Amino acid sequence: MVAILASRLLGLIREMLIARRFGLTPLVSAYTVSFNLPDLLYFFLSSGALSGAFIPVFTERLHTGRQKEAWEIFSIIACFMGLVLTGAIVLSEIFTAPLVGSLAAPGYATPKHRDLFGLIVYLTRIILPCQLFFFLGGLMMGTLESRQDFRARAAGPVIYNLGIIFGVVVLSRWLGIAGLAWGAMLGAFAGNIGYTFYCMRRAGYEFYPSLNLRHPGVKKVGALALPVILGLSLPQIDVIVNRWFATFVSGVAPAALNYANRLMQVPLGVFAQAAGTAILPTLSAYAAKSALDDLRAGVSFGLRVILAVNIPASVFMVVMADPIVRTVYMSGEFTAAKVGATAVALTWYSAGIFAWAGQAIVARGFFAMQDTLTPVVLGSLVTLVFIPLNYLLMHLMGHGGLALATSIAATLHLLALIYFLRRRLRGIEGGKILASLAKILLASSVMTVFLHFTKRGFAQFLDVESRRGAAVEVLGAMIAASVIYTVALRAVGSDELNFVWRVIRERFSR
Numbered sequence: 001m002v003a004i005l006a007s008r009l010l011g012l013i014r015e016m017l018i019a020r021r022f023g024l025t026p027l028v029s030a031y032t033v034s035f036n037l038p039d040l041l042y043f044f045l046s047s048g049a050l051s052g053a054f055i056p057v058f059t060e061r062l063h064t065g066r067q068k069e070a071w072e073i074f075s076i077i078a079c080f081m082g083l084v085l086t087g088a089i090v091l092s093e094i095f096t097a098p099l100v101g102s103l104a105a106p107g108y109a110t111p112k113h114r115d116l117f118g119l120i121v122y123l124t125r126i127i128l129p130c131q132l133f134f135f136l137g138g139l140m141m142g143t144l145e146s147r148q149d150f151r152a153r154a155a156g157p158v159i160y161n162l163g164i165i166f167g168v169v170v171l172s173r174w175l176g177i178a179g180l181a182w183g184a185m186l187g188a189f190a191g192n193i194g195y196t197f198y199c200m201r202r203a204g205y206e207f208y209p210s211l212n213l214r215h216p217g218v219k220k221v222g223a224l225a226l227p228v229i230l231g232l233s234l235p236q237i238d239v240i241v242n243r244w245f246a247t248f249v250s251g252v253a254p255a256a257l258n259y260a261n262r263l264m265q266v267p268l269g270v271f272a273q274a275a276g277t278a279i280l281p282t283l284s285a286y287a288a289k290s291a292l293d294d295l296r297a298g299v300s301f302g303l304r305v306i307l308a309v310n311i312p313a314s315v316f317m318v319v320m321a322d323p324i325v326r327t328v329y330m331s332g333e334f335t336a337a338k339v340g341a342t343a344v345a346l347t348w349y350s351a352g353i354f355a356w357a358g359q360a361i362v363a364r365g366f367f368a369m370q371d372t373l374t375p376v377v378l379g380s381l382v383t384l385v386f387i388p389l390n391y392l393l394m395h396l397m398g399h400g401g402l403a404l405a406t407s408i409a410a411t412l413h414l415l416a417l418i419y420f421l422r423r424r425l426r427g428i429e430g431g432k433i434l435a436s437l438a439k440i441l442l443a444s445s446v447m448t449v450f451l452h453f454t455k456r457g458f459a460q461f462l463d464v465e466s467r468r469g470a471a472v473e474v475l476g477a478m479i480a481a482s483v484i485y486t487v488a489l490r491a492v493g494s495d496e497l498n499f500v501w502r503v504i505r506e507r508f509s510r
């Protein structure tokens with residue numbers, strides 16, 4: 001969790017530097033939208049094998065004494081998908097313009113935005129090879145995680161962010177906005193291929209070059225991955241859909257959504273991503289041993305802990321959206337006049353933090369049982385609601401409506417996942433979850449009331465319109481809100497709070 005916090009903070013520093021250098025402009029929108037086609041390529045060709053299919057199958061063989069077979073499966077998937085992705089990248093490089101015009105940035109494929117569209121095509125061609133690095137690195141990280149080694153998964157994003165920061169600080173002096181794209185490619189290779197392979201060598205690995213797609217384990221991974229490849233699951237494409245619709249709103253709408261989304265990802269990534277990454281191998285081991293009571297209890301407690309941390313984070317980000325944006329981004333080319341657009345998007349994105357966090361745990365309950373079909377079917381059904389919801393709210397609320405659509409869809413997806421996992425496991429200790437939720441909401445309500453009084457107090461003594469004043473306001477409110485929430489939650493007797501505190505205390509006592 002600490003490593004992921006470092007990654008998220010570096011990500012914020014990266015966005016701060018981009019905002020300072022380029023502001024809230026169509027140039028930043030072009031850079032943001034240029035990830036659409038590469039992201040689609042990655043999600044539809046490889047994400048299923050990584051997130052939901054490979055780790056449980058690899059883990060099962062490790063825990064049942066079939067180590068050589070586990071490495072054979074890794075080798076075959078690496079060889080085959082490496083070739084497939086390379087071919088797809090080459091074709092995408094050739095046909096970038098029509099693909100961008102139809103799949104990535106249709107709102108900019110007009111004579112009015114000719115220069116902007118040409119820039120998006122150019123940047124997309126630079127970023128496309130990153131997807132091969134992400135796939136191969138992710139596959140290697142999966143083998144490490146199956147052995148409870150999370151160093152590469154934690155460090156990869158840190159190195160990736162450092163690459164983009166290098167692009168902003170150094171390369172952009174000569175290459176302009178393209179320096180960011182080249183920095184992204186350097187960071188993707190160093191973080192996902194270079195460091196991860198170093199970790200694999202130290203931990204030990206085996207490689208058997210092969211394209212034997214008839215191997216039973218490979219067939220199992222393919223069967224598990226196929227639903228994700230064919231599905232339009234919300235967690236995979238929500239950001240891409242938002243960017244797609246944002247190209248019809250304005251030249252700066254994609255940039256505003258990107259800046260806001262990066263802020264929202266900080267609490268989400270620190271707590272939800274860390275917990276989800278760490279819990280999957282453990283749940284997979286329970287499932288492999290048919291220990292359903294342990295699996296049920298693990299999912300339930302993981303969900304309660306995640307909600308206890310992320311519901312107050314949602315509330316805090318909603319209430320403090322404006323000063324947070326001022327603190328992080330208001331500098332250089334990002335002037336005070338541009339704060340409002342990003343703050344609006346952050347408010348509506350933040351309303352769904354708890355839902356995204358809950359999905360990180362509940363979905364892995366299905367993945368541990370080697371069931372990728374159910375989460376993707378549910379995600380695809382929610383996506384069928386999400387896409388027209390974007391269209392409707394975009395016309396009613398502009399780019400803020402796109403952020404709100406994301407939060408609504410994420411909440412619907414979480415509720416659907418909980419309902420079907422509960423049926424699959426014959427319960428997930430629902431009584432404990434509801435009792436915990438009532439305590440969390442009560443403590444969060446107390447914190448919210450206190451936050452509003454705190455904001456009024458700061459407004460009387462500080463120039464909260466300035467960056468320095470906003471920073472003091474955010475820091476003071478964060479400390480005060482954390483103390484109030486912790487005291488309130490402790491007063492109502494929270495097992496989840498005690499667990500988190502015990503983990504932190506034991507970690508530092510070492």
